[in-house]
Amino acid sequence: MGFADRIREIDRRIIFLVVALAIIIPLLIPIGFPIQVSPSVRDLYNALESLPPGSKILMSFDYGASTYPEIYPMSLALLRHCFRRGVKPIIMGLWPEGIPFAERALQVTVEEEGKVYGEDYANLGFKAGGIVVMQALGRSFEEAFPVDAYGTPLSDIPVMQSVRNYDNVAMVIDFSAGDPGIPAWIMIAQGRFGKPVGGGCTAVSAPQFFPYLQAGQLVGLMGGMKGAAEYETLIRTRDLGSAGMDAQSIAHAVIVLFIVIGNATFFLGRWSSRRNKGTS
């Protein structure tokens, strides 16, 4: 077996090892590739930046364990931005797993920015039903969530007292990994109640939302870890998103390299087998 053949039939565990190193090394030794902010992320940032301090926004955590590496960093960045601007997030979740992630993100950011539960933010918890819940929110938040995630009636939470329905929040942010997610929020909150909707989603699903961005139905969008990294650049706080970007670039290059090697050996192999045929 020639060298080319051996490379072509390479044990896939060697590929796995190279991929693992391509991720671990940049995590330990950051390179700091520049991060270019894409327009859709900047739009989201500007939309939040333009809100007067004290405005309330509804933030829905609609994702689960399998997508949290992509979406959780976005929620950190966005919560930080809200708290720094004095914007008050009202947290909810249409996915049961969303709320634990929201609580984790709140734990981190609330401590950093010194915010108080009930005054600066509220957590309404999880509610099953998707679109039905979104519609109920249009009538009254209290109808959808009689009590918050910790059993307190909404009327006893200062930040909720002036909030009746969508009319009293400035915008809706959705961290979305599927259904119910951004499309449903656009349909109900934006379409029926005219609230600006923005959010974050996995990199895979981002392209399907471009039409909404173009039509102005989405004020802005973060796609995948890259979106989180861009938002972190805008609020000048490097965290999980930025940390991953170097690793991502290197890993990408490694894949392309593999494909090139694969093809080179493939053609080399064909060439040498043709030559062997010629001589024998």
Place this chain on the structure above:
Amino acid sequence: MKRQAPLIITFLAGFAMILGYFIPHEPFGSLQQILNTWYMVVAAFAMILGVGNLVKLHSAKIRRRSPGFGYSYVLLAGLAAMALFGITRGIEPGTVFYWMWWNMHVPMSSTMFSLLAFFVASASYRAFRARNVEAALLLIAGILVMIGRVPLGDMIWSRFPDVADWIMNVPNAAGQRAILIGIALGVVSTSLRLLLGIERTYLTGD
């Protein structure tokens, strides 16, 4: 009766869903939602069958001392702990259920998902070879889009992102649309076959 009833039920349930789409007036308007709730309840009941099946198979394994029966203990212990704690003690933060979910289910789930990164690498190493025209097109489109989506590509040639966008928006969009329209027709025809009782293998038997 035994044979006819399921066919009639299939037809009525399907027809109700279609009516609910066209008629906003109650009671039709909320038919889709009501029937969907019913489905969820039936699926929840069926869960007893599934979990029962899992318990049956693994306890049989343990009884027979088949190879690897020790792992069946692990499986049954995990199942029993989650289900019992979850139902009796609740699933909110601070419960045993929640602790197990956060420290076992979540990490295993996302690790399993992350294996994809490795498999994407090995699959592209093997499959992305220009064996023939089709494979070459797959390869070229794949590489151009990959390069165009990272900062590195931008550094090599500033037009790479545009090339990637063009591929996504023109040939890719065309191919995807053809696939989507084809799928829709396949679904329509399959659904009709089921509703009209032409495809009835799932209901046959005595």
Place this chain on the structure above:
Amino acid sequence: MGQIAGAWVAALLTLFIFSFLYKDNPFYKFAEHLFVGVSAGYWFAYYYHNVVIPNLYNPLRQGHFLYIIPGVLGIMMLMRLVPKVGWISRWALAFIIGMGSGYFLITYLQTNALAQVEATMSLRLNSVNNVLLVIGVLTGLIYFFFSKEHKGVLGGAAKLGIWFLMIAFGASFGYTVMARFSLLIGRMHFLIFQWLPTIPFFRGLAR
């Protein structure tokens, strides 16, 4: 303490699953069986709390007797356990298949077919891109023709169609590669910066 114990459990299980990449081994088998058990239990409890209680128990208690129907269908399903009347479970199954067929018939026809046809037919043939798009959609559809042999002009068009499909596959493959890495980065991040620092020697890594 609970947190550190949790981090250790999570880290070990993460490593056990990763060990599958090397080869099948007792650690992976342990994690795999635990995962299947724990997740089946998770969904069992989830269905109980989020489906049975709010969609069956509560409505029935409040006197919404329409909810008897799904209850009956559910019990029909369980009748499979009794061989003699097992056939009745097909009624419940027939309901679900009928409902699914009706629902998908409508949604696919609308969002897949009409929406895509609409988007394509409103194109003006005033740019190369639009011409390509229309040709791609038409030839792609020709590839899916089942009742005509793919030869002659039709064969050529079908061939062109499969080329478009291949480009689409390559492009979406390339597009998703990035997302797949974020997940791995997330796991590695956990291991390096959250778990390792619980060992005194690596405390410096904590972020």
Place this chain on the structure above:
Amino acid sequence: MRLFLITLSVFCVCAVVSADAQPRSPQIFDLVEPFPSVFPPEQVSARDLPNDAGGSVTVSWRISRSDPEVDAYEILRGQELEGDFSVIGSVEPGTCEFIDTGVSDGVSYFYAVRAVKGEVKSESTPSAEVSSSAQWFNRNRTSMLIALAVFSLLVMWFIYRAKKGVELFIRKISGLEAVDDAIGRATEMGRSVLYIPGIMDMDDIQTIASVVILGRVAKKAAEYDVHLHVPVSKSLVMTTAQEIVKESFSAAGRPDAYNPDNIHYLTDDQFGYAAGVDGIMVRERPATVFLLGAFYAESLILAETGHSVGSIQIAGTAMPAQLPFFVAACDYTLIGEELFAASAYLSKEPLLLGSLKGQDWGKAIFMFLIGAGVILETLGIINLSRFLVTR
């Protein structure tokens, strides 16, 4: 089509006329109160939301001329013009629409909007009378009804023709041609056939299609005397698959070979299921793996593991996002519509084949529509696509 155009134009005219008929709020406020601290909102109108189940009225207005200073707009509703109006909601400044979902069908209401600035409240003149109602047909969906009727008739027509015995040609689908060989290979190697019907439940049409294909595969497996293993992710799929496989084994004359334990449940969880199936693959080393149905991100995890143990893999899904992974990692892939054609193709039943012919005619109609639409649009004659718009 002509009927369509006429209906449409009638609608447009109606809409224009009714818009004009809205009462304009008199502009005499300035005269009555020369220096109002806050201007009221103007031109308040209320209309029933069309094509809905009733119970909602849309109120719209033109924002107050002092909008930048306003704190909020309050929306008021009353049942008599001269009677009491009560506040039913308030919205942020800059907003000019409110959807009232607290109305009863058939009851007449009047609406007014007032601008609020601190203690000062400035109220608009009331809207015209409005009442909400539910509709018996959603007119936005007319095109869907037509499309549904056309395709149903087409499919039924060709099924009817097949019943009469008209021969139908069906082209070769290589992924399905390979099914026999793939199962035969398992016999030769003395290994099993693993069938994965996706991770969705029985209400998903792809799962239904897959389970029907499973029936055909099971029949062949019974004929070849191959061990067929079907781990599933949903309980309902398990029960259905058991029924179908049992039936197929009887049909093949091998009811004795059917073992319900070979079709078993793992877990509802997406990745828990993937972990379990991966384990089965590496331990059992099946000769052939079928991956047919609805798949998400686990598609490549399964397909790569199957490849690594040397299985022949036949995959198929209608999930566009997962198709590339199957194409890259599997030996044969049924692309989208081919998955739905599989049961007809494998069974060779004339009635089912007839429905395929109906599908082809559906494609032909869509191709014609696209062609005609593009040409008419390019020439600037008419925009056909707007007749297809559905909501």
